[in-house]
Amino acid sequence: MACKECFSLAGKIIVKTVKILVLIFIAGFTLAFSFSFGQSLYNTFWELPEEIEVPNIVGEDATVADNKLKEKGISLKIVDSKYQEKYPSNTVIEQDPPGGIMVRRGREILVTISLGPELAEVPDLTGFSQRQATVVLGNNKLKLGKIDSVNDSSREPGEIMEQNPAPGEKVKIGTEVKIKANKGDEPMVKVPNLVGVNASEADKYLEPRTLQLGTIVWEWHDYVPKGEVIRQIPNPGSLVQPGSQVDLKVSAGMKGLDFNLKQKSLVIFAPKGEGLQTVKLVQVDDLGERTIYNGKHAPGEKIEITVHAWGDSEIQVFYNTRLVRRIRF
Numbered sequence: 001m002a003c004k005e006c007f008s009l010a011g012k013i014i015v016k017t018v019k020i021l022v023l024i025f026i027a028g029f030t031l032a033f034s035f036s037f038g039q040s041l042y043n044t045f046w047e048l049p050e051e052i053e054v055p056n057i058v059g060e061d062a063t064v065a066d067n068k069l070k071e072k073g074i075s076l077k078i079v080d081s082k083y084q085e086k087y088p089s090n091t092v093i094e095q096d097p098p099g100g101i102m103v104r105r106g107r108e109i110l111v112t113i114s115l116g117p118e119l120a121e122v123p124d125l126t127g128f129s130q131r132q133a134t135v136v137l138g139n140n141k142l143k144l145g146k147i148d149s150v151n152d153s154s155r156e157p158g159e160i161m162e163q164n165p166a167p168g169e170k171v172k173i174g175t176e177v178k179i180k181a182n183k184g185d186e187p188m189v190k191v192p193n194l195v196g197v198n199a200s201e202a203d204k205y206l207e208p209r210t211l212q213l214g215t216i217v218w219e220w221h222d223y224v225p226k227g228e229v230i231r232q233i234p235n236p237g238s239l240v241q242p243g244s245q246v247d248l249k250v251s252a253g254m255k256g257l258d259f260n261l262k263q264k265s266l267v268i269f270a271p272k273g274e275g276l277q278t279v280k281l282v283q284v285d286d287l288g289e290r291t292i293y294n295g296k297h298a299p300g301e302k303i304e305i306t307v308h309a310w311g312d313s314e315i316q317v318f319y320n321t322r323l324v325r326r327i328r329f
Contacts, residue, residue, distance in 0.1 A: 054109060056099025057092050062113050065092050073105040080112040085172070089116035117172045124167035125160045127275060130181060132298035133160055137177055139300040145176030149183040157182060157241075191246060193236035194229045199250045200290040202229065206246060212295050214245030218252040218263075218308040226253035227287055243295075250308075262309045264329050270297035271319045278320045279303060285313035 052072050057065035066076040080094075087093050094112035097103060120140050125133045134144045150161060162180040165171055192205040202213050214233075224230055231249040234240055270277040281293040292315075293305055307315060309329065317325040 050105045051102045052105055054097055054099055054101045054103055057095055060092055062090050062092055069109055074107045074109060077108045077110050078113055079110045081115050082112060083118040084114035085117040087114035089114055119170045120173055122165045122167055122169045122171055125163050128160050128298060129158045135298040135301040141173045143176045145178040148180045150180050152182045155182040188239040189242050191234050191236055191238045191240055194232050197229050198227045199229055199248060200288055203291050210242040212245045214247040215306055216248050216250055216308055218250050220255035221251040222254050224251035226251055264307045266305050266307055268303045270299055270301040272299045280318040282316040285309040286311035
């Protein structure tokens with residue numbers, strides 16, 4: 001019996017010892033895990049990254065600058081781009097934060113890069129007049145440069161024959177385009193006498209002489225019938241260049257007898273396209289239908305005209321013989 005009790009007691013001691021050792025192992029493992037996990041949390045959320053001085057990258061190629069930043073543990077992010085004549089394309093022109101500032105590892109440096117100088121395509125000016133060339137170049141952010149004269153009896157006076165830079169060439173905004181224009185012998189045209197003619201028939205006298213109807217101003221008149229031309233500029237018999245405008249002062253009849261006279265200022269732009277564009281205005285009112293303007297213009301050229309009408313009026317706008325707009329007033 002004594003031996004059995006001894007073995008039983010020894011077994012209990014062994015079991016108890018094993019349990020204690022297991023508890024000690026679990027407690028040690030838990031403590032070690034907690035320490036390791038806690039250290040990891042601290043490193044993740046509380047330990048601050050290393051500080052790095054931002055290098056100055058303004059003036060450097062964006063690719064080179066990006067590699068330089070990555071070597072220091074920071075990175076480049078392009079947020080904007082601008083035309084810049086001073087710096088070539090893809091060059092850093094602004095950075096945030098600037099060079100010399102201390103930042104944490106992993107920070108993005110925001111930069112603006114250059115697109116290089118803004119370029120424009122040189123339009124074809126051959127066949128244009130100097131005035132028309134100025135408008136076309138202005139629409140393309142270019143300028144008219146030196147003008148040389150040549151003589152060619154087969155070309156129109158003032159017609160542009162050569163240009164430099166050539167059409168289609170890409171140049172910087174603001175570049176001057178040099179031209180050679182035909183001087184020729186200016187053929188002058190005699191202005192017909194329109195006084196006493198009904199304003200609606202003025203075109204019949206002007207078109208054969210390659211002249212254009214200009215501004216019509218209506219004026220009350222006690223003795224001249226409504227619609228007749230009272231005065232014109234230039235005066236009858238004047239010698240002018242082909243394509244010149246003739247402005248008219250037209251009788252509105254006796255004041256107080258008709259209150260339907262209306263006036264409207266119009267601003268129209270010549271259509272885009274190759275070469276000169278024809279703009280024609282036809283007016284329909286109580287006096288009938290008549291052409292009040294017909295001229296050739298450079299693409300995009302601004303046309304300002306004051307229209308007088310009797311009663312309900314409609315202005316029909318034609319671009320190169322095509323009706324594009326009706327204006328009622």
